Amino acid sequence: EAVTLRYSSWLPLQHHMNEKAMYPWFAEIEEVTAGRVKVEVLPKVVGTPQSQFDVVRDGLADISFIVAGYTPGRFPLAEMGELSFIGSDPRVFAPAFNRIYRKHMEPLNEFDGVKLLTIFSNAPGNVFTTTKAVRSVADMKGLKLRSTGPYTTDLLNRVGAIPILKSSTEAFEMLSTGAIDGSLGQRETIANFKMTELMGHGTLIPGGLFSAALGVIVNPDAWERIAPEDRAAIETISHEKLAALGGATYYEADRQAEAAMRVVETLKLETADPDFVAELRQAVAPLEAAWAERAKAKGLADPLAVLEELRSEVAAQEAQAK
Amino acid sequence: MLKWMDRLTGLIGSALLFLLMIITFIDVCGRNLFNHPLTGASEITEILLACIIFLMLPGVAMKQLHIVIDLIDIVSTRAMRIAEEIFSAVASCSMFGLIGWQLWALGDKAVGYGDATPSLQLPLAPVFYFIAVLSFVNAIVFLIALPRAVGTPAAASKSDSPETVAAPEKLHLPV
Amino acid sequence: MVAAGAGFLLSFVLIFLRVPIAVALGITGFVGFGMLIGWKQSSIMLALTTRDAAMSYSMCVIPLFILMGNFIAGTGVSRELYKAAQAFLGGRRGGLASATVWSCGGFAMVCGSSVATVVTMGKVALPSMRSFQYKDSLSAATIAAGATLGIIIPPSVLLVIYGIMTETHIGKLYAAALVPGALGILGYVAAVKWTVWRDPASAPSAVKSSRQERYEALLSVWPVALLFALVLGGIYSGIFTATEAAGIGAFGAFCLALARRRLTKQVLYDILLDSAQSTAVIFGLMIGALIFTEFLNYTGAHTALLSFVQDSGFSPFMVIIVICVIYIILGALMEELSMMLLTVPLFFPIVTGLGYDPVWFGVLVIVLCELGMIAPPVGVNLFVVRSFAPDIPITTVVRGIGPFVAADIIRVFVIASFPILSLYLPALFFD
Ligand code: NA
Numbered sequence A: 001e002a003v004t005l006r007y008s009s010w011l012p013l014q015h016h017m018n019e020k021a022m023y024p025w026f027a028e029i030e031e032v033t034a035g036r037v038k039v040e041v042l043p044k045v046v047g048t049p050q051s052q053f054d055v056v057r058d059g060l061a062d063i064s065f066i067v068a069g070y071t072p073g074r075f076p077l078a079e080m081g082e083l084s085f086i087g088s089d090p091r092v093f094a095p096a097f098n099r100i101y102r103k104h105m106e107p108l109n110e111f112d113g114v115k116l117l118t119i120f121s122n123a124p125g126n127v128f129t130t131t132k133a134v135r136s137v138a139d140m141k142g143l144k145l146r147s148t149g150p151y152t153t154d155l156l157n158r159v160g161a162i163p164i165l166k167s168s169t170e171a172f173e174m175l176s177t178g179a180i181d182g183s184l185g186q187r188e189t190i191a192n193f194k195m196t197e198l199m200g201h202g203t204l205i206p207g208g209l210f211s212a213a214l215g216v217i218v219n220p221d222a223w224e225r226i227a228p229e230d231r232a233a234i235e236t237i238s239h240e241k242l243a244a245l246g247g248a249t250y251y252e253a254d255r256q257a258e259a260a261m262r263v264v265e266t267l268k269l270e271t272a273d274p275d276f277v278a279e280l281r282q283a284v285a286p287l288e289a290a291w292a293e294r295a296k297a298k299g300l301a302d303p304l305a306v307l308e309e310l311r312s313e314v315a316a317q318e319a320q321a322k
Numbered sequence B: 001m002l003k004w005m006d007r008l009t010g011l012i013g014s015a016l017l018f019l020l021m022i023i024t025f026i027d028v029c030g031r032n033l034f035n036h037p038l039t040g041a042s043e044i045t046e047i048l049l050a051c052i053i054f055l056m057l058p059g060v061a062m063k064q065l066h067i068v069i070d071l072i073d074i075v076s077t078r079a080m081r082i083a084e085e086i087f088s089a090v091a092s093c094s095m096f097g098l099i100g101w102q103l104w105a106l107g108d109k110a111v112g113y114g115d116a117t118p119s120l121q122l123p124l125a126p127v128f129y130f131i132a133v134l135s136f137v138n139a140i141v142f143l144i145a146l147p148r149a150v151g152t153p154a155a156a157s158k159s160d161s162p163e164t165v166a167a168p169e170k171l172h173l174p175v
Numbered sequence C: 001m002v003a004a005g006a007g008f009l010l011s012f013v014l015i016f017l018r019v020p021i022a023v024a025l026g027i028t029g030f031v032g033f034g035m036l037i038g039w040k041q042s043s044i045m046l047a048l049t050t051r052d053a054a055m056s057y058s059m060c061v062i063p064l065f066i067l068m069g070n071f072i073a074g075t076g077v078s079r080e081l082y083k084a085a086q087a088f089l090g091g092r093r094g095g096l097a098s099a100t101v102w103s104c105g106g107f108a109m110v111c112g113s114s115v116a117t118v119v120t121m122g123k124v125a126l127p128s129m130r131s132f133q134y135k136d137s138l139s140a141a142t143i144a145a146g147a148t149l150g151i152i153i154p155p156s157v158l159l160v161i162y163g164i165m166t167e168t169h170i171g172k173l174y175a176a177a178l179v180p181g182a183l184g185i186l187g188y189v190a191a192v193k194w195t196v197w198r199d200p201a202s203a204p205s206a207v208k209s210s211r212q213e214r215y216e217a218l219l220s221v222w223p224v225a226l227l228f229a230l231v232l233g234g235i236y237s238g239i240f241t242a243t244e245a246a247g248i249g250a251f252g253a254f255c256l257a258l259a260r261r262r263l264t265k266q267v268l269y270d271i272l273l274d275s276a277q278s279t280a281v282i283f284g285l286m287i288g289a290l291i292f293t294e295f296l297n298y299t300g301a302h303t304a305l306l307s308f309v310q311d312s313g314f315s316p317f318m319v320i321i322v323i324c325v326i327y328i329i330l331g332a333l334m335e336e337l338s339m340m341l342l343t344v345p346l347f348f349p350i351v352t353g354l355g356y357d358p359v360w361f362g363v364l365v366i367v368l369c370e371l372g373m374i375a376p377p378v379g380v381n382l383f384v385v386r387s388f389a390p391d392i393p394i395t396t397v398v399r400g401i402g403p404f405v406a407a408d409i410i411r412v413f414v415i416a417s418f419p420i421l422s423l424y425l426p427a428l429f430f431d
């Protein structure tokens, strides 16, 4: 008989991640299982964005996606996807991160309690400011910038900026009146929160200053209810394929956001020069070391080597794509 | 013992509320005047809020301040009124008992994951255990308050005149 | 859909069996979720929902605004507000009642709760009107109605809760509520005039004031004006967010009470304790309602109702009228915060699905709550008046409330028909 999985989404139901990645993937699930597995989209999120892992583990909903940074410390391995300078093109680094994660980290079972169907990092993060152009680490000193998660908070502290931990709507209010000086964010996120018009400068960081690691998870009992051959069929369209789909929607959203930004005359976009990038690399090195410690504690033998493997794989493919 | 506990939780809850106000004030002033917001202000706020709520809940149950609709007396006999009170106390006790039990389990899970707040790294498990215990206390208070509830004039079916609807102590309405 | 209907039915039965509303909603949500999803999941859901509601940064705005209102009530500015309004309006027949409405409006600018407004303004206005031989029916009804301005004129605890529940911009809600709040003052003053015209004996005498007295009385209300400007000005200039504004407002009111030497240790403790208790009562309700909402999410009621509405051939405005009628009936039978927590999760998706503005709907809901607070049989404010004037029979209060209820019904209709009244200011301030 048919199994129906109930999907809880903390993003708005019309968000591009839902419309361009999740819903098409749900349709594909139904197709590859010949209708034996269906996904029902719930009208509202079950619980809160931060509680999605608990919600799925305990079966309050069957399927959802989580952001590693929302529960700091729980998923140290997945946090690799949130680090700096992973890559510039989500179409490349999203599936690449998935491959590396599965190869080295999935066996360590940090998502114990749920079935992980994919994990990927979404889009490269940049620096957006209202008035002051950011061209060096010195420029960031003393700026009040909205932080998006624990990693970016550490990063901002590291470079002498002042991390502001407020929700996007609160940040919008504070930006619109100059109470804060800017926000870290992906192009897509800045556009989504309608902050484009508020910004005077955007410094795009080649390789991305940070990212968000998203995981799609399923309740294990619900997963067991699905026939083995259907589970296998779903797995073939998940993992790297779903990561690539997610990466592609974020790439497209980022591209559209940038096009919209270029039209706004008051917003100047520039790309960080190699000196600035070098400064930033130096600044984040201790953060990477700290991450490596946490990952080691979780059982990963040589985290920095894994990170290097990811970076070189992404770099090679991005070069090839050009 | 009960009175003593009520005073203690009331005192701590009030102090924490004052602290909540001060923290918000310092955070805003720090950010705007000294370019230095209070580190971890929002996470302290969240913990304080949970503690205030659960510290006050037993007292609220004891003094019967929860909002109850005393619309009409569908039942007018004293026996029925007492049955209502018993039913209501048992329902309330079960709900908060269940919440307490599951909050405790949440505390166990938080220990397992090492859950902590993002900037100050305050462990979350003690908070969950604390509010779980208070939730149990709250559940028990509903039963302890039962004789008092049954004995109040409101319960004693003086219901024919509409004026008894408004027992002043039930008017602790917050909005 | 059937499940949702059964859920609403069960919760109403429990509520009218005098189970605390918080528990009635929570138990119904627990049972419903348990039957649809599973009992183990349902018990975990209770704790997750409780944790997420109690440990939420955005919700700390609630205790802080309550605290601000209670500090303000402790400062004694209610007396000055009333004196100022009386100096300007007291000269006409029924002027003290009009002055009561205006001073309630003024107090509402610094207090987010209607009940606190009844108690604080009532203690000042009622003895004064009585000493001038106003009929109790007019005085008590004026106080009960005027105090509902506390939840429409910003700051407002109910608007904040609506904003948090529906993720609607709180600054915009505040801006949107200003015109409907002003309309409320005008409506209640009209209700006073109508009452006095019908029954001149209800307000037999008048108090004349000199120009000098008026000037001095107006000057004395500066603390209220300052605090209002601080809170709303801070939000609109972006110096702080609506959440932070609550903390700043509370601190400002605390300083004001200190400066006026009103705060003995005991008074401070009473204010804090009272605010903390109110906080627990509100969060008890919110936790219950959120548990109920988790159950509602699984019933498919939202989609079913929306498609029913779309297929029924009702015009969107007719849907709004139906919703208003439901609120008027519920408002007469229920306490308003509970009503809002119970119904908004169901109506909000429908209303926004029909293309209406969430900010406008929020203001409409609050005006409907104002109406519910003075609508018998369960009009909260009618009872609260009696908490400090127990000698006034409830029937007397109810006798005077008619014109005020009528004014509110007209206001509901005006705000529903002309969204521009609510939406002009938020667009001006924020877009
Ligand atoms: Na107000």
Ligand code: NA
Pocket: C330, C331, C332, C333, C334, C335, C336, C372, C373, C374, C375, C378, C379, C380
């Ligand atoms: Na009512």
